[in-house]
Amino acid sequence: MRYDRITDAIGNTPLVRIDPAVHGLRHIDLFAKLEMLNPFGSVKDRAAWNMARAGLPGAEADGSQIVELSSGNTAKALAVIAGMHGLTFKSVTNRMRIPETKELLLLLGAEIEELPGQSECLDPTDTEDPLTLFHQALADSETPLLHTDQYFNPRNSAAHFEGTGPEIVADLDGRAPDYFIACVGTAGSSTGVAGALRAHRPDVEVVGLVAAKSDFIPGIRTRDEVHEVGLFDPDTYDTLATVDSGQAIEGMVTLIRRCGLLAGPTGGAAYHGALRHLREADARLAEQRDDGPPAERRTAVFIVCDRVEGYLSYIRQRRPDLLGDTARTPNTLAGLSDADVAAAPAVTVDEARTWIEGADPLIVDLRSTYAYNALHLAGSVNITDEILGELLRAGLPFARSRPVLLACPVGEQSARYAALLTRMGHPDARSLTGGIVAWRDAGAPLTRD
Ligand SMILES: Cc1ncc(COP(=O)(O)O)c(C=O)c1O
Numbered sequence: 001m002r003y004d005r006i007t008d009a010i011g012n013t014p015l016v017r018i019d020p021a022v023h024g025l026r027h028i029d030l031f032a033k034l035e036m037l038n039p040f041g042s043v044k045d046r047a048a049w050n051m052a053r054a055g056l057p058g059a060e061a062d063g064s065q066i067v068e069l070s071s072g073n074t075a076k077a078l079a080v081i082a083g084m085h086g087l088t089f090k091s092v093t094n095r096m097r098i099p100e101t102k103e104l105l106l107l108l109g110a111e112i113e114e115l116p117g118q119s120e121c122l123d124p125t126d127t128e129d130p131l132t133l134f135h136q137a138l139a140d141s142e143t144p145l146l147h148t149d150q151y152f153n154p155r156n157s158a159a160h161f162e163g164t165g166p167e168i169v170a171d172l173d174g175r176a177p178d179y180f181i182a183c184v185g186t187a188g189s190s191t192g193v194a195g196a197l198r199a200h201r202p203d204v205e206v207v208g209l210v211a212a213k214s215d216f217i218p219g220i221r222t223r224d225e226v227h228e229v230g231l232f233d234p235d236t237y238d239t240l241a242t243v244d245s246g247q248a249i250e251g252m253v254t255l256i257r258r259c260g261l262l263a264g265p266t267g268g269a270a271y272h273g274a275l276r277h278l279r280e281a282d283a284r285l286a287e288q289r290d291d292g293p294p295a296e297r298r299t300a301v302f303i304v305c306d307r308v309e310g311y312l313s314y315i316r317q318r319r320p321d322l323l324g325d326t327a328r329t330p331n332t333l334a335g336l337s338d339a340d341v342a343a344a345p346a347v348t349v350d351e352a353r354t355w356i357e358g359a360d361p362l363i364v365d366l367r368s369t370y371a372y373n374a375l376h377l378a379g380s381v382n383i384t385d386e387i388l389g390e391l392l393r394a395g396l397p398f399a400r401s402r403p404v405l406l407a408c409p410v411g412e413q414s415a416r417y418a419a420l421l422t423r424m425g426h427p428d429a430r431s432l433t434g435g436i437v438a439w440r441d442a443g444a445p446l447t448r449d
Helices: 044-062 073-084 099-107 130-140 154-171 188-200 245-259 265-291 309-318 338-342 349-359 369-374 385-393 412-423 435-441
Strands: 015-017 028-034 065-069 089-093 111-114 145-147 179-183 205-211 239-243 298-304 362-365 404-407 429-432
Touching: 015 154, 028 154, 028 265, 044 065, 044 073, 044 145, 044 154, 044 188, 065 073, 065 130, 073 089, 073 099, 099 111, 099 309, 130 145, 154 188, 179 188, 179 265, 188 205, 205 265, 239 245, 239 265, 245 265, 245 309, 265 298, 265 309, 309 385, 338 412, 349 404, 349 429, 349 435, 385 412, 404 412, 404 435, 412 429, 429 435
Parallel strands: 028 298, 065 089, 065 145, 089 111, 179 205, 179 298, 205 239, 362 404, 404 429
Antiparallel strands: 015 028
């Protein structure tokens, strides 16, 4: 296989059967589409190249900067593509939650602009979301920019409609699978592949997977972020289901240890979501078989978006046991149950204001440094949730003698940390219910130093 340019090596990824002894399905053949084997490392190589290449001649002529709202794989691919064409690339993101990604992007030559914001994915329905404002500013900019616009650009899904989908059909001897399962970020890959498969067989069952509410699986939306905007169209999916980060990591470990596929957490989420859906379908097929002639075998395909190596800190935070930390009760959020979090001590904005006056708690703001610098509660300290997570692994970093008030954007992460501090023996750690958003909406004072 010989190429003139590395971008010619994008696509034509393998479709690999998962061993039935691993997945346990009796009537369904399950295949993984290994998008992790694209040259820049992910499913996003296809979209990035298809979006950028149309504008490259013009961008090269006027020295435009390529700009994209991405904190991960799209940014990686675009950074490389920009460098290959003598252009610069700027990744705008509300938050780089995976330190390795940030370092890799810098190594690839990207400029990074971090903005505050609550969500991992762009929310164009929220006019206050700084990413949304930036999106508008980019659209209005008169300076030379090549804005690839992955959330809206039809060339994103077209890359999969023309590439990924037809490749799957070709590798299944000209037949579309019965089931297609994919995680949903911009929705480009699931929309494009679903369209191509349904052109062959309108009844292909498409399962879209998102992260559970306020959980974080790199690259994909949470249940709360499934907005009907951009390329996302709910009609694409017969089922839209959630996976949590624990399940994603479990799925990932099975792919790695049992199947030899060095998948990242999102590939693990797709495997977990696929199996959960297909087990029910498999059971129905078994019933039909008991009642009549043998049911025809079915075929299912899921996408493995990227590789594991870039997510070691993500894994360490959630499953330190997988990385050799075998302490029996690691002080991590992963060890908390929903009931622990629901029972976490919390104060409303009004209660917090009185409490701050009377008891002078240490106020810990868990948001990004950018958001903290913009506005925060007077006297608070900024320890981002990732850093607090690291600190807590070594033990309680706060004196037990002083109460602690934890604040995050909407009160969900702070509730988890209040539960964890309490479990670790802090006598009075409370979460600010509704977070900084509720504080601001109540008209309570915020300051900038
Ligand atoms: C790791 C990972 N998985 C899945 C996706 C989702 O792909 P799409 O944007 O095509 O929905 C992304 C998107 O960035 C990603 O980074």
